[in-house]
Amino acid sequence: xxxxxxxxxxxxxxxxxxxxINGSFYAILxxxxxxxxxxxxxxxxxxxxxxxxxxxxxWMLLNYxxxxxxxxxxxxxxxxxxxxxxxERNYIAPLSFTNQRQSFVLxxxxxxxxxxxxxxxxxxxxxxxxGAAAIGVAAASVYAWKRPSQTSTVHVDHLYGLxxxxxxxxxxxxxxxxxxxxxxxxxxxxxxxxxxxQIRIFDAPIMFMPNYRGWVIVASLVVCMATWFIIEKTKLxxxxxxxxxxxxxxGAFGVNVPLMITLTYGFxxxxxxFAGVLAAPxxxxxxxxxxxxxxxxxxxxxxxGMGSILGSIITGFALGLVEGLTKVFYPEASSTVIFVIxxxxxxxxxxxxxxxAS
Amino acid sequence: xAEAALRAPRAGAAAAPLLAVNNLEAxxxxxxxxxxxxxxxxxxxxxxxxxxxxxxKTTTLRSIIGIMGKRTGSVTFDGAETIxxxxxSIARLGVGYVPEERGIFASLSVYENLTLPPIVxxxxxSVDQIxxxxxxxxxxxxxxxxxxxxxxxxxxxxxxxLRTGAKLLLLDEPTEGxxxxxxxxxxxxxxxxxxxxxxxxxxxxNFRFAQTVANRHYVxxxxxxxxxxxxxxLDQNIDKLHRYLGV
Numbered sequence: 001x002x003x004x005x006x007x008x009x010x011x012x013x014x015x016x017x018x019x020x021i022n023g024s025f026y027a028i029l030x031x032x033x034x035x036x037x038x039x040x041x042x043x044x045x046x047x048x049x050x051x052x053x054x055x056x057x058x059w060m061l062l063n064y065x066x067x068x069x070x071x072x073x074x075x076x077x078x079x080x081x082x083x084x085x086x087x088e089r090n091y092i093a094p095l096s097f098t099n100q101r102q103s104f105v106l107x108x109x110x111x112x113x114x115x116x117x118x119x120x121x122x123x124x125x126x127x128x129x130x131g132a133a134a135i136g137v138a139a140a141s142v143y144a145w146k147r148p149s150q151t152s153t154v155h156v157d158h159l160y161g162l163x164x165x166x167x168x169x170x171x172x173x174x175x176x177x178x179x180x181x182x183x184x185x186x187x188x189x190x191x192x193x194x195x196x197x198q199i200r201i202f203d204a205p206i207m208f209m210p211n212y213r214g215w216v217i218v219a220s221l222v223v224c225m226a227t228w229f230i231i232e233k234t235k236l237x238x239x240x241x242x243x244x245x246x247x248x249x250x251g252a253f254g255v256n257v258p259l260m261i262t263l264t265y266g267f268x269x270x271x272x273x274f275a276g277v278l279a280a281p282x283x284x285x286x287x288x289x290x291x292x293x294x295x296x297x298x299x300x301x302x303x304x305g306m307g308s309i310l311g312s313i314i315t316g317f318a319l320g321l322v323e324g325l326t327k328v329f330y331p332e333a334s335s336t337v338i339f340v341i342x343x344x345x346x347x348x349x350x351x352x353x354x355x356x357a358s
Numbered sequence: 359x360a361e362a363a364l365r366a367p368r369a370g371a372a373a374a375p376l377l378a379v380n381n382l383e384a385x386x387x388x389x390x391x392x393x394x395x396x397x398x399x400x401x402x403x404x405x406x407x408x409x410x411x412x413x414x415k416t417t418t419l420r421s422i423i424g425i426m427g428k429r430t431g432s433v434t435f436d437g438a439e440t441i442x443x444x445x446x447s448i449a450r451l452g453v454g455y456v457p458e459e460r461g462i463f464a465s466l467s468v469y470e471n472l473t474l475p476p477i478v479x480x481x482x483x484s485v486d487q488i489x490x491x492x493x494x495x496x497x498x499x500x501x502x503x504x505x506x507x508x509x510x511x512x513x514x515x516x517x518x519x520l521r522t523g524a525k526l527l528l529l530d531e532p533t534e535g536x537x538x539x540x541x542x543x544x545x546x547x548x549x550x551x552x553x554x555x556x557x558x559x560x561x562x563x564n565f566r567f568a569q570t571v572a573n574r575h576y577v578x579x580x581x582x583x584x585x586x587x588x589x590x591x592l593d594q595n596i597d598k599l600h601r602y603l604g605v
Contacts, residue, residue, distance in 0.1 A: 255446060
């Protein structure tokens with residue numbers, strides 16, 4: 001058996017691989033948070049819940065409709081992205097409206113919907129709540145289409161967005177917990193990616209690499225790089241970067257900035273859902289899976305620098321590796337190392353490693 | 359002063375105003391800044407808004423492009439009432455806006471800045487024509503937008519709205535803080551744009567500069583247009599203007 005620094009190679013590389021897998025999820029999730037933070041200026045606490053929702057949509061597609069992993073990889077992000085766009089239009093955008101008429105329609109229709117579904121049609125509480133939310137959003141969307149609200153030019157503190165999305169995250173998690181419990185649901189690895197490879201150097205076995213884990217790393221790298229490319233190198237990305245700096249002026253050039261914000265939020269949470277589908281066969285599908293992960297991801301975002309695209313990708317993978325190495329050499333610190341780094345970075349460079357101080 | 363005196367001189371039937379502002383009022387939050395601005399601009403004209411700091415010149419431009427929180431009154435552009443439109447719709451009618459702070463994007467290259475505003479009408483300048491107008495921009499097209507000098511940033515801010523096909527250009531203090539040689543270059547550019555049929559509203563502190571390019575001058579005081587001076591008679595009215603501007 002080969003040992004490195006007194007550690008068996010299989011254990012070292014095994015932990016590095018695990019670190020890279022965790023890093024993949026950190027990177028995709030913090031990337032979505034960075035994109036959303038840049039344009040909407042809110043810290044999106046629903047991100048973990050929507051990552052979990054992505055995994056659940058994949059599970060539901062398989063168990064209710066018989067649709068497998070590969071389609072889920074496409075459909076779950078689309079479905080969750082659509083939910084995200086509704087959240088942005090009906091809950092987040094009204095925070096900066098000049099009047100709250102649309103919100104009153106939302107609240108009123110949701111309340112009436114719940115009374116109708118729960119007491120009228122005797123539907124179960126979870127389904128009635130979800131149905132009522134859908135009715136409220138539908139009514140508010142129709143109202144917003146008939147009478148669009150004006151966005152105030154007065155800046156809204158991002159604390160409100162944080163609190164709002166935090167509340168929504170708890171509601172979404174609670175709904176899934178009510179319906180599916182917390183013991184976790186199995187989701188199997190697609191047959192094309194089962195099995196694994198023995199990786200050897202000079203005929204010496206170094207480690208065993210399950211195919212699915214290799215796929216997760218490759219897929220997340222590709223998605224992260226594609227997102228980076230779109231934002232930094234295309235015309236669409238130029239609009240996004242410009243609107244991040246000065247949305248009023250971009251609007252004064254004739255660009256529909258509110259629509260761009262909605263689509264960006266949808267894209268950011270679709271990334272989270274994509275990560276959720278990737279995670280489903282590795283971790284069990286569990287209503288708490290997002291809440292556990294998102295705290296670490298927020299630390300990653302803080303270390304990388306709020307709103308920095310490349311920073312969030314690099315920091316995500318790097319911190320996954322750091323965490324893996326810590327598990328080998330100093331396992332006692334493995335669950336706190338990221339937070340120790342966060343504190344150190346904040347002390348030395350408060351805007352984050354890749355962030356611009358404003 | 360009679361309302362009629364603030365109107366453009368109508369030379370025959372042709373000169374329906376491209377922009378007509380009537381009794382425009384605007385607010386920053388609770389503070390009431392414009393108290394009934396009335397003026398108009400004929401197609402192909404260059405007019406300036408002169409006035410002291412805080413008189414409401416910049417706010418007038420911001421209200422025309424629609425980025426004030428609250429505004430009332432009437433602003434018609436090319437026959438369309440725009441007072442209830444969001445700024446993106448006003449821009450799409452063919453209004454180009456150059457803000458006082460120039461609004462060059464730091465995260466975009468010069469070329470990306472130049473091509474950012476979408477084309478709203480046919481007939482705008484091509485990127486090559488803009489580079490011909492401002493050769494400095496061609497040399498620096500790969501640089502970060504905010505790495506340019508102040509003068510170059512101003513050229514970029516003007517250049518990028520020439521691409522869009524906008525017919526009415528709103529220029530907010532384009533000469534502020536620039537070296538005399540750059541001011542001259544901007545002056546020549548405005549002359550040339552005027553020659554090509556652009557309609558321009560220029561906010562200026564420097565009426566010596568304004569005199570070289572404008573057809574008419576509106577004097578803004580405490581959120582109102584208080585006087586209109588045709589450029590031909592500016593020299594006769596210089597004492598009056600000094601009183602208005604407090605210089």
